[in-house]
Amino acid sequence: MALERFARYIYDCTRCGFCRVWGWEGVEHVCPTYPHTTAWDTEYARGRVRLARAVLEKELDVTPDMLEHIYECTLCGNCEVHCPIELPLVDIFHALREELAGGGCQLQTHEQITFFIERYDNPYGPKPDEEVVPEYARKETAEVLFFPGCTNTRMAPEEVEAVAELFQGLGLDFAIFDDDTCCGFPLYEIGQMEGFRRAAARTMERIRRRQPKIIVASCPACYRALKELYQQDEELRHDFEVQHLSEFLLPRVPGRLKPLVEKVTWHDPCVLGRHQGIYEEPREVLRQVPGLELVEMESHHENSLCCGAGGGVFFSRQDVAVKTVESRLEQALATRARYLVTSCPNCYVRFRQSIRKGRRPIRPASLATLINEVLKHGTDTDASSGD
Amino acid sequence: MTDEIVRRLAEIVGEEHVTDKTFIRAAYTQDFGVQPPRWPAYVVRPGSAEEIAAVVRLANEYRIPITPRGGGSAQEGGCQSEGGIVLETLRLNRILAIDESAGTVTVEAGITFVKLMAELEKRGWKIGIAPSGAMAGTPGAHVSRPGVGWGNIKYVCQGDQVIALKAVLPTGEIISTGTRANPNARPFFRYALGPDLAGLFIGAEGAFGILTEITLRMYPWPKQIYLERYIGTNLRDAVEIFRQIAHHNLVCYISVPVIEPEHILFDVNVEGDPPEVEHRVQRIRDIVRQYPSVRYEGPDAPSRFWERRWFLTGEEFKQGIAGAVNYFLPFDKLEEATYIMRDIILRHGIQRFAQQMFPEPTGAEHVNLLFHHSGDKEEYAKIHRAIGEMMDKALELGGAPYSKGRQWAPYLEKHLGGTGYWETLKALKRALDPNHIMNPGVLGL
Numbered sequence: 001m002a003l004e005r006f007a008r009y010i011y012d013c014t015r016c017g018f019c020r021v022w023g024w025e026g027v028e029h030v031c032p033t034y035p036h037t038t039a040w041d042t043e044y045a046r047g048r049v050r051l052a053r054a055v056l057e058k059e060l061d062v063t064p065d066m067l068e069h070i071y072e073c074t075l076c077g078n079c080e081v082h083c084p085i086e087l088p089l090v091d092i093f094h095a096l097r098e099e100l101a102g103g104g105c106q107l108q109t110h111e112q113i114t115f116f117i118e119r120y121d122n123p124y125g126p127k128p129d130e131e132v133v134p135e136y137a138r139k140e141t142a143e144v145l146f147f148p149g150c151t152n153t154r155m156a157p158e159e160v161e162a163v164a165e166l167f168q169g170l171g172l173d174f175a176i177f178d179d180d181t182c183c184g185f186p187l188y189e190i191g192q193m194e195g196f197r198r199a200a201a202r203t204m205e206r207i208r209r210r211q212p213k214i215i216v217a218s219c220p221a222c223y224r225a226l227k228e229l230y231q232q233d234e235e236l237r238h239d240f241e242v243q244h245l246s247e248f249l250l251p252r253v254p255g256r257l258k259p260l261v262e263k264v265t266w267h268d269p270c271v272l273g274r275h276q277g278i279y280e281e282p283r284e285v286l287r288q289v290p291g292l293e294l295v296e297m298e299s300h301h302e303n304s305l306c307c308g309a310g311g312g313v314f315f316s317r318q319d320v321a322v323k324t325v326e327s328r329l330e331q332a333l334a335t336r337a338r339y340l341v342t343s344c345p346n347c348y349v350r351f352r353q354s355i356r357k358g359r360r361p362i363r364p365a366s367l368a369t370l371i372n373e374v375l376k377h378g379t380d381t382d383a384s385s386g387d
Numbered sequence: 388m389t390d391e392i393v394r395r396l397a398e399i400v401g402e403e404h405v406t407d408k409t410f411i412r413a414a415y416t417q418d419f420g421v422q423p424p425r426w427p428a429y430v431v432r433p434g435s436a437e438e439i440a441a442v443v444r445l446a447n448e449y450r451i452p453i454t455p456r457g458g459g460s461a462q463e464g465g466c467q468s469e470g471g472i473v474l475e476t477l478r479l480n481r482i483l484a485i486d487e488s489a490g491t492v493t494v495e496a497g498i499t500f501v502k503l504m505a506e507l508e509k510r511g512w513k514i515g516i517a518p519s520g521a522m523a524g525t526p527g528a529h530v531s532r533p534g535v536g537w538g539n540i541k542y543v544c545q546g547d548q549v550i551a552l553k554a555v556l557p558t559g560e561i562i563s564t565g566t567r568a569n570p571n572a573r574p575f576f577r578y579a580l581g582p583d584l585a586g587l588f589i590g591a592e593g594a595f596g597i598l599t600e601i602t603l604r605m606y607p608w609p610k611q612i613y614l615e616r617y618i619g620t621n622l623r624d625a626v627e628i629f630r631q632i633a634h635h636n637l638v639c640y641i642s643v644p645v646i647e648p649e650h651i652l653f654d655v656n657v658e659g660d661p662p663e664v665e666h667r668v669q670r671i672r673d674i675v676r677q678y679p680s681v682r683y684e685g686p687d688a689p690s691r692f693w694e695r696r697w698f699l700t701g702e703e704f705k706q707g708i709a710g711a712v713n714y715f716l717p718f719d720k721l722e723e724a725t726y727i728m729r730d731i732i733l734r735h736g737i738q739r740f741a742q743q744m745f746p747e748p749t750g751a752e753h754v755n756l757l758f759h760h761s762g763d764k765e766e767y768a769k770i771h772r773a774i775g776e777m778m779d780k781a782l783e784l785g786g787a788p789y790s791k792g793r794q795w796a797p798y799l800e801k802h803l804g805g806t807g808y809w810e811t812l813k814a815l816k817r818a819l820d821p822n823h824i825m826n827p828g829v830l831g832l
Contacts (some may be wrong), residue, residue: 008760009759013761014419014704015419015708016419016460016520016701017419017460017520018520018524018698021523022501022522023499023502024501024502024522038403040406040411041411041459042410042414043414047414047415051410061412063410066406066412069410069411084702085701085704190426325478
């Protein structure tokens, strides 16, 4: 049983309730989705740990609405950061999902992405006719392989184009992975571990054929899958170096970027920040842009507020995801920054939708699109399509 | 019947704020302590005093017990209900008035302390007492315990900070206390118009009604807050220091988070204008200097703690969930009680425990935390045997429990039964709660 591994921690939860709401030290809510749910105790960490215990002990029948409460969590990890007794809450909640999914309990909305990944290697369904990766970036082998991931390819193709231009502008020997396959992380997040392994194996086989030295990902989910999750599985383990785009760019852009005299704020994607500890690299990349003023939102670094899309919530509870991204957007707007920059297609797409819909006075941009523009042009450019 | 009750509760509070779903009720079966789980039949979350009153009237109609619950972070089972309604107050989370003229703040019962304090701090004000569980704790629950915390010496307890209360009685009437009883008056004076009815609810754990609004005193944010730490090797000397500091009212609070044989660690917190703070600190040092068993450790560690106080306060619970025996004693009983409790704990073979003190002006809250991992049934049984014996002994020593909940109920009845106080409490309970629906079982009522 997946949950057995975490039984000790599940029992250690003291039920102090510090994971519910703070309003202190820049943390308005520890749980980003809780305020946008029906707000029962089972809709934030303390109650979810109680549900994990109920599943562990087979105390309760798993009902559809119980599943809903379990899967309202974005696995963002803010509760884990703020747990005074340092419980591994993300691992507990993931194991809970693994336990449930392994036992055949799955949200209907998640059944579709499971099916799509099995059938098309992509949670968004069959591959469209239009090719996203530019011709010049489609190579069989190259030293640097950019792995765009399914969400960039399908939901933010401008990211793929920007990376191609950026890498070309930097004079790199690179290729962009153009097989339209998903790293499997969406299945990992919802606890479908067998499906994840199958999807990952298919993707890994295709990556191996390319024989890169370095794999670069701008999507934190792909990055975590390739860097950490694949390495935990004997069949998926590999020797490629995996870098997040921000790590990759940091030594390559100093002195090469044109000015952008604008105020910019950085949104820490949960999987990149809290899960992988990458906070400073993207900020350092942004600081390489002459004239750029980097300002922080009220919640940042390990206190950062989730955009609401993670953990499969985007697929299952769009209502919650939309309200959650609004909370984060309010923090971004409060900085009066011109650009809201991130490097996660899930966060970026959610921001873009919300900014466009509300005609908000801020531009969403990915790190790649912004850096590409300042590599090419500098101040007078529009680094996003969201304004 | 169940469906009918859910329907009628939903008519009062809205469908989304009432549940009888088993998996949700599971999360309302326990608090922060070691009381066995108790399963409520319903959980309801009203959004106003009027809704609470309507729920209470319904509970009377169906003779269903009703238990108020704030953040669920007490340790003695006061917010549990077996088969009744748990009424969660967290939707009542607004600051209603900050009256800078009177120096009062009026809040709804379910706001968390940190949210209240953060808002006051922005405006240059503070409240006197904050519980260590301020992240989750609510004023409604804290006043009902009756509310100790950081500020215990200067501000005594949360009950002492109350200027006025608004409460729903067990039969559904809504009352206000202090000057607030006069519909034309603001809450600014507690002992007004007649007997102090606020006292009926302070420390009563919901036995006499459900608090909906609380008016507390507030104070200008001090110009300086200074902390320093001492470590002693002799408990008697340390307690004597606490007594002198308390009687001379030199500090905001003294915190004694560690009491081990020949190792007593305590922090003093002094607030005020800089010359005042300097004078008070000097007097504290003069007192401490009389006791060579106590050494000065300086301000660094407690100042670091203070910066992250609301978060770090939960750190000791890394040792597990705690069976708590927390009670007040006068200063001259504290040393003896510490050893007696320690003996009981060790005799029961408890592996992990902590003894602490939080001095008050006339004595101290003596805290005993017996930790276990909640899956460890053997340790859990040992803790239950030990805390039973400890509660009995605490009352025998002349102690007074802090939070009573359901945990202390049988021991209160054993030691107080037949006294005028006890019989009067029971008579009041009968008069105000004729159907015995309002949090039955707490305090032994």
